[in-house]
Amino acid sequence: MEELLFGTAGTPISSKGNDSMSGIARIHELGLSCMEIEFVRGVKMGERTARRVGGLAKQLGIRLSVHAPYYINLNGDGETLLKSKQRIMNSARIGQICGAGSVVIHAGFLQKGTREAAYQKIEKQLSDIKEQLKTEDVYITLRIETMGRSSQFGSLEDVLEITEVEGVSPCFDFSHLHARAGKNNTHDEFASILARVEEKLGRKGLGDMHIHVSGIEYSDKGEKRHLVLAESDFNYRELVRVFSDFDIKGMVICESPNLESDALLLRREYNGFRCKDGTKTESKGLSYP
Numbered sequence: 146m147e148e149l150l151f152g153t154a155g156t157p158i159s160s161k162g163n164d165s166m167s168g169i170a171r172i173h174e175l176g177l178s179c180m181e182i183e184f185v186r187g188v189k190m191g192e193r194t195a196r197r198v199g200g201l202a203k204q205l206g207i208r209l210s211v212h213a214p215y216y217i218n219l220n221g222d223g224e225t226l227l228k229s230k231q232r233i234m235n236s237a238r239i240g241q242i243c244g245a246g247s248v249v250i251h252a253g254f255l256q257k258g259t260r261e262a263a264y265q266k267i268e269k270q271l272s273d274i275k276e277q278l279k280t281e282d283v284y285i286t287l288r289i290e291t292m293g294r295s296s297q298f299g300s301l302e303d304v305l306e307i308t309e310v311e312g313v314s315p316c317f318d319f320s321h322l323h324a325r326a327g328k329n330n331t332h333d334e335f336a337s338i339l340a341r342v343e344e345k346l347g348r349k350g351l352g353d354m355h356i357h358v359s360g361i362e363y364s365d366k367g368e369k370r371h372l373v374l375a376e377s378d379f380n381y382r383e384l385v386r387v388f389s390d391f392d393i394k395g396m397v398i399c400e401s402p403n404l405e406s407d408a409l410l411l412r413r414e415y416n417g418f419r420c421k422d423g424t425k426t427e428s429k430g431l432s433y434p
């Protein structure tokens with residue numbers, strides 16, 4: 146990707162309707178550049194709608210990703226595992242028709258076994274899913290997200306290591322990484338995360354980032370809920386400064402409750418650092434209509 150794009154998790158609040166078509170049109174009006182389609186409560190979009198959504202996004206130059214349903218546990222058994230795999234594959238199939246570049250996945254829970262056992266199992270399931278999708282000519286990237294609780298598979302190391310499965314990449318939810326232990330909230334900590342990404346995935350990894358950001362409330366158990374950035378302790382200014390320092394590219398999806406307001410805020414702050422660096426920056430959509 147050529148740039149770092151900013152957008153929302155689902156249709157912006159100020160959209161005319163709550164469907165994806167209205168969402169994409171509104172993203173365009175706001176001067177934002179991308180949107181994540183939320184299949185978080187199930188993949189309810191049909192193929193025909195997906196084609197229309199993909200057509201509009203292409204016409205308006207809006208990049209898309211999709212978020213798979215929350216009810217997934219690739220470390221589960223029986224019916225849970227079967228349904229989890231189906232939910233991921235359905236997200237991938239419809240996502241690809243939409244022209245989305247990736248499907249974001251909450252991989253599952255560590256449960257009683259060791260982290261190593263969970264890793265082996267999740268790795269095997271993802272390989273199986275990729276194999277099946279390949280037979281259907283579905284090549285969309287599967288992205289495993291960093292999660293906000295230590296009971297979940299999704300530490301920084303988990304999502305970097307799982308990229309050893311071909312076609313699997315990370316989704317970095319920086320607010321989750323912060324909520325996981327209350328750390329990861331300073332310039333140096335953000336920089337060390339990106340340095341680790343570069344060490345594992347190279348410049349190519351930094352050039353193809355998929356990121357979630359929001360304000361966040363947490364306890365010693367981790368994530369409690371998402372907040373508006375200004376109402377949280379999340380150090381988003383330093384985060385976007387580090388994005389600029391490392392010259393990363395890809396998509397930043399804002400998951401704050403006020404969606405587009407914080408997406409625009411993040412981009413404004415980021416562009417501020419780009420200007421100071423003397424780097425060329427886009428000028429469109431800096432105001433909030």
Ligand SMILES: [Zn+2]
Nearest residue numbers: 212249251290
């Ligand atoms: Zn997520």
